[in-house]
Amino acid sequence: MRECSCRGSGLTTSSLLCSCRGEDLVVKDYSRKGVKWLITLPYAPVYRYIYSPEGRLRNELKWYRSLRGAYPVPRIVAYCIGEKPLLIREYVDGEPVSNSLDEDAWKALGSGLARLHFSLGMVLGDPNPGNFIYSLGEAWLVDFEQADDYTPQKAAWDLLVLAATTITLASPLKWRFVEAALSSYREAAGDRWSEVLESLGGVRLKLLNPLLVSPLHALRFYRLARSL
Template sequence: MTHAECVTGDVVAVVKPRGVASVYVVCEGECEAHCPGYNVVRVDELVGDAEASILGELVASMLLTPPEQIDGDPSVIEEARMAYLTRIAVEEHARLRKLLGGLAAHAKVAHIYHIVARASRLSRLYPWVPSSLIDVLRSDARVVVRDAEQSLLEAGCERSGGPWFELCEHSGARIRRGWRLVAVRLTRIWPLVRPGGVDHPLIRDPLLLVKLRRGRLRTKVLEFEEQLYSVTGVKRILRTVQMGLGGTVTAYRGEFKSVIVKRYLTPATAKWVVAAGIALPIYPYRLAPRDRLEAEYDAVNAMLDAGLPVPEPVLVDPRGLKAAYEYIEGTPLHHLVAKDPLHPSLAEAGMLLAQLHREGWVMGDANPTNFIVGRDRIYMVDLEQARKSDSIKHRAWDLAVLVYYSFLFNPQEPGNRAMLVAKAYIAAGGDVEVVREAARVVFAVPFTPIAPVTVLEKARRAFLHVAGAVT
């Protein structure tokens, strides 16, 4: 039977979506269908579903892919489809920004991400949606890519080279959490052809279409350890270090590279609760696991850009609050200080802090356990408390932590040790005012539980001596 025999009324277009057996009849006013499989939708309902999900996207979701056939006026369908794709670009990018948090500044998305992400979200309601999308991507992906790129440009997203786009900047974008359903005359609600699209990796986790500037973003398709193995070839655990209330750092030896896996747990580990309480008047420590994960990734990227020696990120999991970083082969500075209170690497650490401060960053937790002395240079690690700051107080805290915390491992030669670090810091371009600030009593007080007052006082006076000698 023809469309004319099956429908009466003011018909604008008859649409055959991909992947379903039903036909949609779009009418300007009232229409009536007489044949099985014909679904009647008014123009205002179609546009409303595309722009505001008034039908729960039951109709609009058919527009994720180009229709198989349009009889009548195609402009109504094409305009509604582009409006829908543009809207979901804004909404899905806003969702992604919320998921990634601070990592969003370092992320890029493939042109079809918003279409795949919406198909994945709708798959729980309308299983035929991912099936038809995957079929089109396999048979004629160019059409989907073309329309995806056009919708991203209309949404104001910027290209980033190749198939990649920057995340759309829509801070006020409204993320729809539900739909207002209205009556729609549908004769076949579950017209499935191949529901297997739900199991496709892209549908299971659209984050496969998102890349970070450095390292990879963990997806739900593989467990964290499985994905880590695919990247690094890790085979066995080197060592595990317990931190606070269950926080764990694990080192893995891999065939391709070795990594450290950090687990940022909630509630905050006792380590940072105590540190924040002690240093509250001086330095703003982060407690929330998510904040620490994002801050470390952001700091590492900035420091690598500046040529500073820090470990490369390998795999980041913002949902599981885990991240893998390059394992730096070497000796922790505190092991060297325990054997030699004036080890030359202390001066290297002071020089590295000066370089870091010149770049406008502070380490926050510059204790000797967070410096690794490699074969040819010294590295900074564990940068979850680092932040962008030009505060003299924050920079002085870095110096104070490096020197005063080292007395936990070896309290000998406190004055000479402080002089060694301070002179190296100034020689490398550090500000003498930072050294003078570090000599204030308030910076020594937090370390009285781990070092005798006499030891701290000798180091403090050495800071003053170096600052006075320079001026």
């Protein structure tokens, strides 16, 4: 039996960083902070989020099988499905993109998100820059519990959520980072960019745009997207 020491982690509000016989592991408790997903209820016409702790764990496991070997994701060590769903994964040594002042980290996030969309056929629903760890020149994805199958509208939603969370979480240079990520995404998307841009202009996304808490931010985002 391993004896582990754990401490609170800045990785996510539902995770602990543990050291077990010299190996760093992350323990994710899906029963913690689940109430935060309730704020997504008004956005159900655009993206249907998973609310139950067990449902989010099962979804993450499902997509892990698709991602392993195809995109940089941490190795899953163990998981528990029950009254208190838990997942134990390896620790990725790097910097959360949300904390980075390195434009290359944000560009890696943008190109990585395009790769997820167009090569792997998945969207994230919660492409918070804190869910990507910049390590060895790549943006590792460490949280994908809300992932779903790709559609252009859901891909457009990912870009809006990425911009909204970047503006909320990042430094005063946030718009520079949004531009870096979006430009890199557009370059990696190639001919597929047009279908996402068209979806960004849809009525539902314009009405349910999370950037509308600040209409000036929403306007700036759409101007940026159309200029790429």
